Amino acid sequence: MTLFITGTDTDSGKTLISAALLTLAKGKTAGFKPIASGCDNTEAGLRNADAQALMAAANTELEYATVNPLSFEPAIAPHIAAAEQNVSLCCELLNQVMDFDALKDLDFALVEGAGGWLLPFNQSETMADWVEQQGWPVLLVVGVKLGCLNHAMLTVADLKARGVTLAGWVANQVEPDMDYFQDNVDYLTQAIDAPCFGVVPYLQRVSVEAAAEYLHFPDSFQTS
Template sequence: MTFFVTGTDTDCGKTLISSALLAAAKGETVGFKPIASGCEQTENGLRNSDALALMAASSIKLPYEDINPFAFEPAIAPHLAAAEKGVNLAPNRIEAQLKMAEYVGADFCLIEGAGGWRLPLGEGHFLSDVVQSMQLPVILVVGMKLGCLNHALLTAQAIKADGLNIVGWVANQVDKDMAYQEQNLESLKALLPAPCLGYVPYLAEATAEAAASHLDLTLLA
């Protein structure tokens, strides 16, 4: 099964949770990060820490360029970085890259987005267009901090308006000092139209394995 992982905003912990989901899943697993900015130049070319984390958590090992086909060095919106390099981020080009997920034999496959749900690709296109075209079930990562209720509900509304389903969501504590955290979590459970796959507390050592211990993937069924 292939899922698309999106978040309430940038820095909500999509990569940590995606890596944790891969670590918690059974069978052959693989994670993709089709678009990434903020990459570093290495002797092997541009590399993104999020994509590398997904590779480390995946049991199926693929070349980096298959995991992250569109990599940009500036830590700016990807469509702006792509425009500077003359790279076309048309949805059909991204979808063509992700069709690989159908052929690698994964029992559990994740495609991690960049930023939030409505990531611009340029020329009036969005990464959500690709998810719509592929009709992927969505897992939402909610960064637990002030404002998360509004961000989560607006994201859920946008996903539903696009004709897609949130099949599960994860609460990820990004602000360890968040006031009324428990009450906010209960409000999210009551308001979001999908099962909560887990609450990941603020982790001093934020590893995929540590986060995975707080997840229940059986709820995806």
């Protein structure tokens, strides 16, 4: 199956959670980062740290260009970075560069978005439009901090309005000294009509292995 990972904002912890879930999944696994900005210019070409983290966590080896087909060097909004390279970011382009055959060969695939759910492609299309076209269920990573409840519920509302399945959500504490962390998690648990895949506390030493200890797949969720 294929699961799309979105977050409440850019620094919600999508990649950490995605990589951790890949290590927990059964069967042939891989992660994809279709669009990435803030890439490093290496001898091998542009490389994105998030995409490389997904590759390291997967048990199926894929070419970098398959995992991250659209990469841009400036650490700015992808549609702006694309425009600087005379690339017209749109749903059609993503359909052209994404290797859907690679997805079909896997038991479990994660496709990680960039930024939040409504990341713009252009003046009329967003990442949400593309995911809606694919029919993928979505996992929402909530970067728990002040303001996250509004961001989370706005995302949930848009998913519902589009008829996109919310497979579940993860609470990820992104600030070490957040007041009323558990109160925020309790609210989300009551308000979101989807299973929680885990509550990850603030990690002093961030690692995929540490995050995975706090995550699980609900019994109703099949990864292969």
